[in-house]
Amino acid sequence: MDNLKDKRIILGVSGGIAVYKAVELLRLLTKAGADVHVIMTSAAQEFVTPLTFQTLSSNPVHTELFNLIAEREIGHITLADRADLFIIAPATANVIGKIACGIADDMLTTTVMATKAPLLIAPAMNVNMYTNPVYRENEDRLRRFGHLFVDPVCGSLACGWEGQGKLAAPETIFEAALAVLTPKDLAGRTVMVTAGPTREEIDPVRYISNHSSGKMGYALARAASRRGAHVILVSGPTCLPAPLGAEMVCVESACEMQAAVMSHVSRCDIVIKAAAVADYRPVERNSTKIKKQSETTTIELCKTPDILAELGAMQMRPFLVGFAAETDNLAEHAAKKLKVKNLDMLVANDVSQADAGFNVDNNRALLLFRDGRSTECSLMSKDELAEKILDNIVIEMPATGHLA
Ligand code: PMT
Numbered sequence: 001m002d003n004l005k006d007k008r009i010i011l012g013v014s015g016g017i018a019v020y021k022a023v024e025l026l027r028l029l030t031k032a033g034a035d036v037h038v039i040m041t042s043a044a045q046e047f048v049t050p051l052t053f054q055t056l057s058s059n060p061v062h063t064e065l066f067n068l069i070a071e072r073e074i075g076h077i078t079l080a081d082r083a084d085l086f087i088i089a090p091a092t093a094n095v096i097g098k099i100a101c102g103i104a105d106d107m108l109t110t111t112v113m114a115t116k117a118p119l120l121i122a123p124a125m126n127v128n129m130y131t132n133p134v135y136r137e138n139e140d141r142l143r144r145f146g147h148l149f150v151d152p153v154c155g156s157l158a159c160g161w162e163g164q165g166k167l168a169a170p171e172t173i174f175e176a177a178l179a180v181l182t183p184k185d186l187a188g189r190t191v192m193v194t195a196g197p198t199r200e201e202i203d204p205v206r207y208i209s210n211h212s213s214g215k216m217g218y219a220l221a222r223a224a225s226r227r228g229a230h231v232i233l234v235s236g237p238t239c240l241p242a243p244l245g246a247e248m249v250c251v252e253s254a255c256e257m258q259a260a261v262m263s264h265v266s267r268c269d270i271v272i273k274a275a276a277v278a279d280y281r282p283v284e285r286n287s288t289k290i291k292k293q294s295e296t297t298t299i300e301l302c303k304t305p306d307i308l309a310e311l312g313a314m315q316m317r318p319f320l321v322g323f324a325a326e327t328d329n330l331a332e333h334a335a336k337k338l339k340v341k342n343l344d345m346l347v348a349n350d351v352s353q354a355d356a357g358f359n360v361d362n363n364r365a366l367l368l369f370r371d372g373r374s375t376e377c378s379l380m381s382k383d384e385l386a387e388k389i390l391d392n393i394v395i396e397m398p399a400t401g402h403l404a
Contacts (some may be wrong), residue, residue: 001101001180001208002033003178003182003183003226004029004032004033004034004177004178004181004384005032005033005034006034007033007034007035007084007085007181008034008035008082008083008084008085009029009034009035009036009037009083009084009085009086009087009177010036010037010038010039010079010083010085010086010087010111010115010117011025011026011029011036011037011038011039011053011087011088011089012038012039012041012086012087012088012089012095012108012111012112013038013039013040013044013048013053013088013090014041014043014088014090014091014092014094014095014123015041015042015043015044015045015047015092015124016043016044016047016090016092016167017050017124017158017173018090018122018124018158018166018167019044019047019090020047020048020092021055021089021167021169021170021197022048022053022089022170022286023048023052023053023056024170024362025087025089025170025174026038026053026056026057027056027071027128027170027171028170028171029174029177030056030057030058032102032174032178035053035059036057036059037057037059037062037079037083038050038053038054038057038059038061038062039061039062039079039107039108039111040053040062040063040108041063041106041107041108042063042106044091045063045393050063051193062076062107062111063107064107064383065106065107065110077114078109079111080112080115080116080117081098081114081115081116083112083115084181085118085120085177085180085181086112086115086117086118086119087116087120087121087122087173087177088108088120088121088122089120089121089122089124089150089167089173090122090123090124090167090271091121091122091123091124092123092124092125093123093125093129093130093132093135093138093312095108095109096121096135096138096139096142097134097135099112099113099142100137100138100139100141100142101138110244112128116126116149117179117245118147118180119142119147119148119237120147120148120149120150120176120177120180121142121147121148121149121150121174122149122150122152122167122168122173123139123149123151123152123165123167124152124165124166125152125165126157126159126161126165127157127161127162127163127164127165127182128161129165130152130163130164130165130287131163131164145215148176148180148182150168150172150173150176151164151168152164152165152167152168153166153167153168153169154166155327156205157256169252170308172244175222175242175244176284177211179225179226179244179245179308180288182226182227183227184227184228185227185228186224186227186228186229186390186393186394187227187228187229189229189269189270190227190229190230190231190232190268190270190271191221191224191230191231191232191268191271191272192231192232192234192261192264192265192268192270192271192272192318193217193220193221193224193231193233193234193271193272193274194217194232194233194234194235194236194257194261194271194272194274194275194277195212195214195217195218195220195221195234195235195236195274195275196212196213196214196217196235196236196237196238196276197210197212197214197217197236197238197275197278197303198236198251198252198253198254198256198257198276198278199210199236199237199238199252199253199278200253200254200278200280200281200282200304201252201253201282201285202282202285202286202290202299203285203286203287203289203290204286204287204289205287205289206290207280208278208280208281208301209278210276210278210358211276211358211359211360212236212275212276212358213238213239213240213358213359214235214236214238214240215240215361215382216234216385216386217233217272217274217275217360217364218233218235218238218243218276219381219382219383219386220272220274220386220389220390221233221243222244222246222383222386223244223273223383223387223390224270224390225243225244225245225246225385227254227390229270230246230247230266230340231243231246232247232264232268233247233248233249234248234251234260234264234275235248235249235250235251235259235262235275235399236251236252236257236275236276237250237252241276243402245279249264253278253281253304254277254278254281254305255281255305256277257277257303257307258304258305258307258310259305261307261311261312262307265311265314265317265318268318269318269319270318270319270320270321270393270397271311271317271318271319271320271321272310272323272389272393273307273320273321273322273323274323274347274395276325276358277304277307278304279303279304280301280302280303280304281302281304282301282302283300283301283302284300298310306341308320308322308341308343309340309341312341312342312343313342318347319344319345319393319396319397320341320342320343320344321343321345321347321393322337322338322341322343322345322346322347322348322350322391323346323347323348324337324346324347324349325349325351325358326347326348326349326350326351326352327350327351327352328352329349330348330349330350330366331366331368331374333348334346334348334366334368335372336366337374338370343370344369344370345367345368345369345370345392345393345396346367346368347366347367347389348365348366348367348368349363349364349365349366350364355379356379361381362379362380362381362395363379363380363381363382363383363385364376364377364378364379364380364385365377365385367388367392369388369396370390375392
């Protein structure tokens with residue numbers, strides 16, 4: 001997660017009600033260690049003052065093209081030359097139109113014209129402006145030049161209209177920025193991640209499940225996607241937003257997860273099984289709600305398919321990473337799972353402690369490898385652990401012959 005640390009980012013802010021969201025984006029970028037330099041158009045300053053951006057960025061905010069102090073060293077060129085990434089959020093139809101036509105008549109558009117840094121544009125505007133053929137042509141033109149877009153989302157717009165035009169969430173723009181500055185060591189690879197719990201239905205209103213939130217698997221999917229992989233995320237029921245760029249396959253039960261995994265596995269170079277799959281399911285699902293009758297009741301259960309073991313038994317299989325959730329003898333149980341299920345790597349987490357594992361933001365793990373080596377990962381965020389897991393996969397893959 002250090003990919004933004006000390007990176008110099010220009011945040012261009014153009015005028016629109018969504019300017020306040022750029023403040024939150026700035027906060028996320030600086031928190032990640034980026035050195036952010038804000039340029040505001042005069043319209044943007046009508047919504048939020050430069051002082052807000054200056055305070056949060058700890059850098060002077062650029063508002064004028066002809067500033068006597070900054071122009072001593074030709075401010076816009078210096079700024080443009082030193083940038084690692086240029087973000088415009090919110091980007092109005094006017095600013096996008098100007099950039100698409102090569103107009104450079106203020107500090108923002110002039111600096112865009114002069115930079116060689118990647119340009120990430122997050123549009124925000126009225127839905128009719130967004131669908132206007134003139135705007136569409138301008139956006140297409142910029143995409144053809146290789147500039148990147150974070151599409152606006154649908155919702156009720158400040159102007160009273162409903163539709164696509166709302167600035168994407170600051171977290172989404174941040175994620176896209178992180179992706180631009182992340183080395184693409186998984187480019188060309190297809191990675192399948194399974195995440196979340198499964199639900200095994202007893203009747204139309206009840207099911208057997210577990211406490212998995214999906215956070216660990218989704219963090220892996222986001223990280224793999226940032227690193228250039230095509231990600232297939234097979235997810236049990238969760239409340240999490242789909243990771244940017246991931247191919248989502250939503251399932252409920254262990255049997256559905258098995259069918260989804262097996263139908264996509266032939267496309268994959270790597271499979272990471274972070275899902276907490278139920279080991280047992282009811283032998284029969286009652287078609288109507290089971291009535292409360294006797295004091296005790298029994299539900300007959302049968303084993304679910306062990307998807308990981310099935311993958312491990314394949315003759316030609318991708319690089320296979322399993323998870324193990326253990327409450328005792330972590331290393332011993334995990335090593336056994338790695339061997340029995342024929343895995344390349346296993347991520348073992350001790351789920352007996354409240355600060356890690358199920359349904360929290362952090363995790364600690366023991367990474368085990370085929371040849372008996374192991375590495376401890378102390379308590380860290382699931383995003384950080386996801387990066388460590390992928391770092392190890394990238395190192396381990398050639399040794400097992402799965403990387404071309
Ligand atoms: O989702 P979070 O709230 O973020 O929590 C993360 C997590 C604790 C769920 C995750 O880190 C984790 O440990 N996932 C694996 C949980 C689990 O099911 O462990 P297990 O030891 O029971 O299973 C071992 C492996 O076999 C797992 O990779 C599992 O996906 C797989 N399995 C299990 C049963 C089954 N029928 N099919 C499987 O493929």
